[in-house]
Amino acid sequence: xxxxVLTIAGSDSGxxxxxxxxxxxxxxxxxxxxxxxTAVTAQNTRGVHGVYPMDAAAVASQLxxxxxxxxxxxxxxxxxxxxxxIAAAAEAINKYRWENVVIDPVMIAKGGxxxxxxxxxxxxxxxLIPLAAVITPNxxxxxxxxxxxxxxxxxxxxxxxxxxxxxxxTCLIKGGHEENGDYSSDLLYDGxxxxxxxxxxxxxxxxxxxxxxxxxxxAAELAAGRAIRRAAExxxxxxxxxxxxxxxIGSGHGPTNHWAYRKRGTGI
Ligand SMILES: Nc1ncnc2c1ncn2[C@@H]1O[C@H](COP(=O)(O)OP(=O)(O)O)[C@@H](O)[C@H]1O
Ligand SMILES: Cc1ncc(COP(=O)(O)OP(=O)(O)O)c(N)n1
Numbered sequence: 001x002x003x004x005v006l007t008i009a010g011s012d013s014g015x016x017x018x019x020x021x022x023x024x025x026x027x028x029x030x031x032x033x034x035x036x037x038t039a040v041t042a043q044n045t046r047g048v049h050g051v052y053p054m055d056a057a058a059v060a061s062q063l064x065x066x067x068x069x070x071x072x073x074x075x076x077x078x079x080x081x082x083x084x085x086i087a088a089a090a091e092a093i094n095k096y097r098w099e100n101v102v103i104d105p106v107m108i109a110k111g112g113x114x115x116x117x118x119x120x121x122x123x124x125x126x127x128l129i130p131l132a133a134v135i136t137p138n139x140x141x142x143x144x145x146x147x148x149x150x151x152x153x154x155x156x157x158x159x160x161x162x163x164x165x166x167x168x169x170t171c172l173i174k175g176g177h178e179e180n181g182d183y184s185s186d187l188l189y190d191g192x193x194x195x196x197x198x199x200x201x202x203x204x205x206x207x208x209x210x211x212x213x214x215x216x217x218x219a220a221e222l223a224a225g226r227a228i229r230r231a232a233e234x235x236x237x238x239x240x241x242x243x244x245x246x247x248x249i250g251s252g253h254g255p256t257n258h259w260a261y262r263k264r265g266t267g268i
């Protein structure tokens with residue numbers, strides 16, 4: 001049976017992040033992608049020119065249209081921008097009892113533009129994190145959500161424990177923003193054990209949309225019925241291939257290569 005995955009996220013006109021990255025990733029991993037658009041961004045590889053959020057009612061209406069007809073096997077959230085849109089997403093997840101919810105708590109684009117209002121962080125903690133099968137913050141996002149500073153491995157572990165206490169069943173802190181050099185190391189915690197996924201850090205400026213792509217791959221694999229650890233390992237392999245096999249598009253921070261994983265013969 002065809003597995004369906006829903007992304008609740010913003011549009012990136014440049015195609016490297018947001019719903020565009022999610023849908024490309026879903027396609028590459030053999031699941032049927034659906035989307036509820038939360039905001040339109042005018043964006044290219046050089047940065048974000050404008051952010052135009054949708055009305056929360058328009059987001060709710062998209063989610064109802066999906067909920068009434070097309071039950072997703074997994075859901076991922078990306079850019080949600082404000083507390084009203086967060087509430088609409090949480091309401092639909094509860095109402096339709098959607099499972100395998102991956103929360104990517106997108107806050108700031110690499111160029112520094114705000115993709116989540118500061119005052120919406122509380123709403124994310126209260127209504128969304130408790131619904132997460134997995135939360136996938138990068139290091140600055142994990143710091144903002146937990147109120148801690150992350151410099152060491154133990155700091156990462158402590159942030160994972162806090163996010164698990166907030167209600168996320170699994171916490172996966174991504175290491176792309178790590179200070180130390182040779183590896184990019186992601187840490188998974190399921191409330192019982194820690195599991196580290198380490199890969200050689202690739203020297204490149206073409207890392208736009210890495211977080212979106214990684215969490216979309218994770219959601220696709222959960223929809224396909226994989227256990228969390230295995231789904232996370234595939235997501236890590238997918239993003240490593242997508243960064244390594246660079247497309248060299250644009251004059252700024254270019255997108256990753258969503259074809260790379262399948263090209264290597266590891267995909268569907
Ligand atoms: N330069 C890099 N080399 C290898 N892996 C990377 C690199 N940058 C990010 N990653 C990986 O990409 C995924 C997304 O991480 P990150 O960039 O921290 O997310 P975000 O885009 O949300 O900031 C993680 O699996 C991380 O380890
Ligand atoms: C519309 C939209 N959503 C999310 C992001 C952030 O994506 P991310 O994967 O964290 O990559 P960077 O922007 O940090 O490169 C975005 N830029 N736009």
